[in-house]
Amino acid sequence: MKLQLGLLTVATCVLGVAAGLSYENLLRHCLNAQDNSTYVSVEYASLTDIVDYVYGDCYPYQLGADLAQQAVFCRSVTCYSNPNPDCTGGAVPPIPVPVPAGLTLVNVADFVQYIGQGATCWPNALPI
Structure with a gap:
């Protein structure tokens, strides 16, 4: 599945956030990942490398001292949010959240x- 690059760049602009990496770079990185189960590419605060997550991996909103700044989903997924960074403690709330391919989440004011x-x-x- 290929997505047209630039589809949701507007979301970043509307929020008025200048994320370090562009939506297009993160989407391209996600789509070109070696593992076909990669669903999201994430930019963390002071890390220079993009971090990818595959189905079933724990995707922490903070990696070490670095908060996620922007995430781009290249595949549609169903996610469960967890109260702990290692994804233990059960889903909160205990309902699945559908996330469509192409969505970008920008961490404004550390809302994550x-x-x-x-x-x-x-x-x-x-x-979805």
Whole structure:
């Protein structure tokens, strides 16, 4: 599945956030990952490398001291938010959240800390 680059760049501009890496760079990185189960590429605060996550991995919203700054989903997934950065403690809330391919999440004012500490995502099982 290939997405047209630039599809949601507007989302970043509307939020007024100058993320370090562009939406296009993160989307391209995700789509070109060696593992076909890679669903998201994430830019963390002071890390120079993009971090990819595959289905079933714990995707922490903070890696060490670095908060996620921007995430671009290249595949539709169903995610469960977790209260702990290692994705333990059960889903909070205990309902799945569908995330469509092409969505970008920009961490404005460190809001990511308010929705949990990490997520576990699987191939989309819900209609979106």
